[in-house]
Amino acid sequence: MATDTDTATDRRTRPRLASLADGRLFSLCLGSSLLVLASLLVQVSFGTYSMSIAEAWGAVLDPLVWTNPQVLLRFLFGEGLGNAVAGALGLSTAAVDLPTATNIVWNIRLPRVLVAVFVGMALAVSGAIFQAVTRNELASPFILGVSSGAGLTVLLTLVVFSGFALVVPFTAGSVVLSATALLPLTAALGGAVAFGIVYAIAWKGGTSPVRLVLAGVIVSTVFQSLQTALFTFASDIGVVQQALAWTTGSLTGVAWPEVRIALPGTVLAVVLALALARQLNVLLLGESTARSLGMPVERMRFALSAVAILAAASAIAVAGIVSFVGLIVPHVVRNVVGSDYTKLVVGCLFVGPALLCAADVGARLFFEVAFGQPQQLHVGIVTGLVGGPYFLYLMRRQDEMGEL
């Protein structure tokens, strides 16, 4: 018996360790990382403030930034909290004067790429989870009403409650949270409420994938109408434009505050998704098998949906409703690495950012390069334009599409 166990373990260690060291997954991640890096290169080099590529990269690698940890901390945590953290870690909190090029790259161009990375991760992981929970390839936060619910609350915050602020007593004085800072929370709330309604509509002594998707379509239609209705109440054209940016999905003007908004939710959701990948795999075996293996299926679906909503809300709070990413990315990854969710989630963490970063390059620079005009497209328009035809291509190429 002991020898049996030993050989079993030997056998096991090989594939278990190898499960992530999959050649195809590795190439996928490598390729995606290169695409993100290329996007970063383009994004920091070009823009309205002209600087040479060498200058731009000099700014990225500016020793003034990298040798003063307090500067990085201030970027990441914001002025006040950054100093507090630096102080707590025993680092200097001295002010550092950065040259203009460094300032532009570090305050405008670089954070935009970072936000694109987080949004891409969050949407892709959210879509991947929803596809397993509903066992439907067409599921995404968009289809299941989460996006429209979150979008509605985001719009409400912007249009109706923009003056609202929450004062939270804090150890050192108090922190005033403006409505904008609360966006991820309100977005998550809206997404959760919308999904709750979808779940309630679909519930009939249990839920089924098809009923969930149908209910999702109903709820998102209603919520989208409400979103459009809100435009009527917008006080000026500026708010309308801002609102439009939210509903199409845009990264225009995002900077470090948006990184701070997107980061915690995304990281938490990704960690949970990786930890729960096995549960997702068991769900793929079908509801009755999952139940006979001892999984509390409805409860697990609910918990996993919560993770997916958290991820989607983090993305929607900073970038609005970027279409197709949550749907397309899990497909691309599944085509390459198969249906194992550990690999799938890892793949999504690379391909999602790659898609969004590349799309944002197009959105930001297309008009500038093509027509010499400084207009920017919304990134959601580009993902829609790229995602639609790609999805069609996938559908044509894969006969077995429709089964997970």
Add this chain to the structure above:
Amino acid sequence: MSRNDGEREDTPDGGEAGRDAVAPDTGTDDTQWSAPSHDESAGSAVVGEGLAIGYPSTEEPVVECERIDVPDGEITALVGPNGSGKSTLLKSLARELAPERGNVILNGRAIEERSSKELARELGHLSQEHDSPSTLTVEDLCYHGRYPYRGLFDSLSAEDDAAVERAMSLAGVEHIADSELGQLSGGQRQLAWIAMVLAQETDVLLLDEPTTFLDLHHQLRVLETLRQLNADEGVTVCVVLHDIAQAARFADYLVALRDGEPYDWGPPREVVTEELLADVFRVDAAVRYTPEPEVIPRYALGERDEPGTDGAETDDADDDGGRPGDRPDAG
């Protein structure tokens, strides 16, 4: 042979009585099988009492069953025509489908008293339809069988590895451990699924038509695996089988269902008769014991004819005579 003759003499009475009265305590004076397993729940791994089982979409219960026993440490086959409620009954015994009324008792304790993982460690259930993600490997599928033993974030233990190894060798799928399910034949895939259920290491196994759609080779492989598991480890097996002849050869104990009610139960010799084939399956067939049970179907009977008449015709046509007990002498 003489002992067998004597036994055969008794069988028709036992079978007849069991068929007519649903109450378990009639006419089982000296039949070895049905008496102990029916009268004491201690001898049964799974007992269903006063069951009425339906689906939300149906008004009337699909299955109504005063009592069903799955004897401990034996192989029980549920047989019956399409729509007789075999799968529905099995689902209720596995707690997959809550009965409208009645109780299911597993190993002497009401089945609802367990958490879902506890249940999955005591009872394995393989449903008729299961989705196989096509890129899942056989080995990874088997590891999912260890789900009830693992916490939410637990990694694999040495026991998990040993159990999977053992399950794969029992089901004979070691050589395809690294193959993806999408590349396997239906029979190999079914063996892989059985390996997954075996990895659960339960004392009771419920399987819903594990041999349907498989070629003969794989049908026998599946049944042999179950037999071996039953013989070596005393695992109680309850299996829905489509093929009555196969069920008669393979099972220790048969429960025949008709229109959602148990029609007869007991060892195959008592249950599998020409009369049962006519009444339950609407088939005219010859049943012989050589000594292996042999069922030779001849033609389908008309819908809902008078069963007695059909039986009489069969008797006249067949020189062996109509008494089930007489038939083995000819063989």
